[in-house]
Amino acid sequence: MRQVIKDARIAGWTEGTEVADLYWREGVIEGVGVGGEVDRVWEAKGALLAPALIDLQAHFCDPGQEVREGLAAGMKAAAAGGFGTVVVMPDTEPVLDDAAQVAHLQARAETLGGVRVRVAGALSCGLNGEQIADLAALQQAGVVLATDGVMAVRDGHLFRRACEYAEELGLLVQGGGLDRNLCQAGVMHEGRVSERLGLPGQPAIAERLALYRDADIARMTGARVHFGHVTTSESVELLAWLRAQGAPISVGTTPHHLLLSEESMASFDPRYKVFPPLRPPSDAKALRQALIDGKIDCITTDHLPWTLAEKEQDLVQAPAGIAGLETAWAVLYTALVVPRLLTIERLLGLWTSGPARIMGWKEPRLLAGEAADMVLFDLDTPRPVEPMGFFSKSRISPWDGQNLCGWPIATFVRGQCCFTREGFGEASGTSAHRVGPL
Amino acid sequence: MMEAVQIRHRHLLDLEDWSASEIESLWRTTDAMVEVMQRKVKKVPALQGLTIVTLFFENSTRTRLSFERAAKAQSAEVLNFAAGGSSLSKGESLKDTLKAIDAMQADLYVVRHGVAGTPHQLSRWTDAAIVNAGDGRRAHPTQALLDGYTFRQGFRGFDGFRGKRLVIVGDVMHSRVARSNIGLWTKLGAEVVLCGPRTLLPTELGHWPGVQRCFRLEEAVEGAHAVMALRMQRERMQSGLFPSLSEYQARYQLTAKVMEHAHPDALVMHPGPMNRDVEIEGVLADSPRSVIEQQVANGVPVRMAVLYSLLVGRAR
Numbered sequence: 038m039r040q041v042i043k044d045a046r047i048a049g050w051t052e053g054t055e056v057a058d059l060y061w062r063e064g065v066i067e068g069v070g071v072g073g074e075v076d077r078v079w080e081a082k083g084a085l086l087a088p089a090l091i092d093l094q095a096h097f098c099d100p101g102q103e104v105r106e107g108l109a110a111g112m113k114a115a116a117a118g119g120f121g122t123v124v125v126m127p128d129t130e131p132v133l134d135d136a137a138q139v140a141h142l143q144a145r146a147e148t149l150g151g152v153r154v155r156v157a158g159a160l161s162c163g164l165n166g167e168q169i170a171d172l173a174a175l176q177q178a179g180v181v182l183a184t185d186g187v188m189a190v191r192d193g194h195l196f197r198r199a200c201e202y203a204e205e206l207g208l209l210v211q212g213g214g215l216d217r218n219l220c221q222a223g224v225m226h227e228g229r230v231s232e233r234l235g236l237p238g239q240p241a242i243a244e245r246l247a248l249y250r251d252a253d254i255a256r257m258t259g260a261r262v263h264f265g266h267v268t269t270s271e272s273v274e275l276l277a278w279l280r281a282q283g284a285p286i287s288v289g290t291t292p293h294h295l296l297l298s299e300e301s302m303a304s305f306d307p308r309y310k311v312f313p314p315l316r317p318p319s320d321a322k323a324l325r326q327a328l329i330d331g332k333i334d335c336i337t338t339d340h341l342p343w344t345l346a347e348k349e350q351d352l353v354q355a356p357a358g359i360a361g362l363e364t365a366w367a368v369l370y371t372a373l374v375v376p377r378l379l380t381i382e383r384l385l386g387l388w389t390s391g392p393a394r395i396m397g398w399k400e401p402r403l404l405a406g407e408a409a410d411m412v413l414f415d416l417d418t419p420r421p422v423e424p425m426g427f428f429s430k431s432r433i434s435p436w437d438g439q440n441l442c443g444w445p446i447a448t449f450v451r452g453q454c455c456f457t458r459e460g461f462g463e464a465s466g467t468s469a470h471r472v473g474p475l
Numbered sequence: 476m477m478e479a480v481q482i483r484h485r486h487l488l489d490l491e492d493w494s495a496s497e498i499e500s501l502w503r504t505t506d507a508m509v510e511v512m513q514r515k516v517k518k519v520p521a522l523q524g525l526t527i528v529t530l531f532f533e534n535s536t537r538t539r540l541s542f543e544r545a546a547k548a549q550s551a552e553v554l555n556f557a558a559g560g561s562s563l564s565k566g567e568s569l570k571d572t573l574k575a576i577d578a579m580q581a582d583l584y585v586v587r588h589g590v591a592g593t594p595h596q597l598s599r600w601t602d603a604a605i606v607n608a609g610d611g612r613r614a615h616p617t618q619a620l621l622d623g624y625t626f627r628q629g630f631r632g633f634d635g636f637r638g639k640r641l642v643i644v645g646d647v648m649h650s651r652v653a654r655s656n657i658g659l660w661t662k663l664g665a666e667v668v669l670c671g672p673r674t675l676l677p678t679e680l681g682h683w684p685g686v687q688r689c690f691r692l693e694e695a696v697e698g699a700h701a702v703m704a705l706r707m708q709r710e711r712m713q714s715g716l717f718p719s720l721s722e723y724q725a726r727y728q729l730t731a732k733v734m735e736h737a738h739p740d741a742l743v744m745h746p747g748p749m750n751r752d753v754e755i756e757g758v759l760a761d762s763p764r765s766v767i768e769q770q771v772a773n774g775v776p777v778r779m780a781v782l783y784s785l786l787v788g789r790a791r
Contacts, residue, residue: 232679235591235613235654305592349570351590 038063038076045081047403048385056083061409064451068405079462081413088401089121089410089448090388093289094265094337095362101130106342106430108145113428115152116456118362119445121410122153128186134159134170136178143179151455157182160199160210166191169199176208181396184211187312189247191217196251200260209396212251213264215313219243224352226299226314234302236352241269244313248272256284263287263395265337268294268313270323277332287395289335292365295324296372297435307348307355308435328379328387335391338365342431360431364422368436370443409452412445420444482784486605488594489614490658501780502624508776511548521783522551528581532558532588538608542585545778570600577601583786604785612649618746619655621770621777626701629766631740637664642695644670644729645705645754648677652746653705661685670695671727674716692727699737703744704729704755720753730756734764742766
């Protein structure tokens with residue numbers, strides 16, 4: 038099937054006209070303005086066409102906790118957020134520490150169609166931090182990253198050996214997280230606000246210490262280690278310093294750590310409970326500066342869905358996490374690009390070439406011969422965040438009700454449309470559905 | 476029966492947004508309630524026809540009893556709900572637990588919960604008024620109100636809180652009583668000195684306006700007008716917060732000897748339940764300086780005033 042998107046502003050396209058037409062056949066881009074017969078015309082009407090976004094950290098809770106998300110809902114949520122590729126985390130039931138399990142999950146994703154699902158495997162068996170998982174077999178089955186999750190691997194020796202083993206395989210390791218002992222039972226950032234609210238806190242040093250150990254082990258072993266949710270100013274500076282010393286590391290942060298702060302916890306609303314916890318506003322500001330300085334390489338959603346019943350608990354019982362796939366781009370576009378704190382090119386880079394470089398994947402570009410993984414953004418029409426309309430099963434958002442711009446209106450993966458927002462695609466008189474694999 | 480109280484709050488979640496004059500007016504209502512409790516028949520019809528539910532997710536028999544007495548002395552219906560342990564363990568969300576009880580048409584909930592902020596969360600899900608009877612480490616506003624009331628009533632020649640000094644000794648970190656008293660006393664112009672092992676005195680609390688930290692008991696008590704000992708829980712030792720009970724007793728037990736450093740009329744207070752001879756010397760607790768029993772007795776009229784003010788006397 039041959040298709041065209043007409044009158045799009047094309048990211049990275051600098052020649053002449055403001056808008057242009059991009060053609061593709063099956064899953065491969067043919068080029069801009071090549072003309073000729075097509076089976077399907079999409080009218081962009083000046084919307085921005087960019088390479089589909091890449092998220093290196095999402096939890097689909099599949100297998101085992103499909104009530105929270107599941108592969109199908111997670112993939113739809115990703116497509117609706119403008120993502121073409123998502124790396125899913127191994128903290129499932131059972132844990133993704135087994136090659137057959139990984140292969141099965143990928144096969145199911147292929148069958149469903151839509152966004153590309155890549156799998157992060159467990160670094161240790163059962164995420165128990167005691168025995169290295171079968172990393173070679175996992176890699177063979179398609180695992181692109183090994184991680185034990187948000188809590189740092191307890192045993193530094195095990196992390197060191199796992200890094201050596203992964204280095205030899207050329208497998209990326211995700212490190213850092215939080216030092217369990219220092220976190221204690223904390224439910225938020227320890228400091229002025231936690232003391233006022235009487236909520237047990239986690240000191241910022243719990244993150245910095247875990248990052249330091251793992252980043253220095255990366256330097257010692259030569260293993261590539263990624264830190265997916267770095268949340269404090271001091272963590273960013275520490276990692277920048279270690280990188281300058283030659284540690285082969287990369288750094289990511291999340292939309293909520295960039296835009297929200299510990300002050301939100303004063304509402305005693307578990308929507309804001311997240312690990313690592315939301316930090317003081319000065320940290321969020323420093324993270325935003327680090328996006329500009331290049332000390333942060335990518336943004337990840339850390340999409341972590343929970344049901345309403347699970348979140349409607351007291352702040353100790355309520356689980357930590359935000360389901361952010363569907364709002365990630367729009368919140369950052371609205372908060373950073375609209376007020377000119379960040380260029381749209383940089384924001385796109387943090388979601389496309391940044392994560393691709395970390396993973397060792399080809400830089401996504403809208404050029405002839407490249408994969409037709411694309412997203413169309415409507416930069417102008419404000420729409421409120423409506424969690425009840427989420428594709429994610431987690432109908433909870435800290436941005437509930439806020440009017441945002443920049444929403445994705447269509448997502449294409451392997452040339453196939455896997456999401457269109459209501460109202461888009463109808464003008465071209467075709468049978469575009471709101472969502473779903475074609 | 477009593478003067479109009481100009482209280483504009485729907486709930487008593489904490490005292491943060493209560494003004495000094497609102498607190499003073501609540502205490503004037505308390506004076507009237509004290510008079511009721513001295514009558515032969517200790518009952519008035521002020522809350523007749525209204526239903527109060529005590530919603531205790533954490534056990535506290537005496538606080539519940541005090542509220543129940545305060546409600547019944549004003550002829551309210553009282554229902555008790557004790558949710559031992561968490562609602563999650565029964566597979567029910569906190570919201571669903573509240574909704575189920577809310578269907579019974581309560582006018583006011585008295586809420587005790589082990590986690591800070593839970594009364595705030597509940598207030599979003601019901602039209603009834605909420606009185607916080609203690610949430611986690613955060614707040615125990617009726618305790619602070621009754622402590623302040625007891626001082627106002629019991630300090631010889633009381634002429635206001637300005638210039639007075641309250642010393643709180645012990646496990647401040649885990650104490651909602653300490654946080655609420657710090658808020659109340661500083662709002663009324665008093666100074667608060669926190670004393671105890673450094674591990675139990677969060678640095679941030681020492682930065683609050685009107686608050687100081689002091690790690691030596693004799694120094695802390697110097698010139699104090701009221702000294703409050705907090706309950707020391709043995710499990711704090713296990714979490715590595717201090718070495719041993721005997722070391723704690725040696726350094727921080729409030730004794731008659733230590734009280735010699737205080738103002739000659741200084742009062743000794745304790746929010747209960749008390750570990751005699753652990754955080755407070757037994758003979759000191761029984762001495763004329765001690766107002767520990769008055770604190771308990773004042774709990775009822777203070778809570779009567781709170782219930783009355785929120786349910787009947789609230790300014791429109």
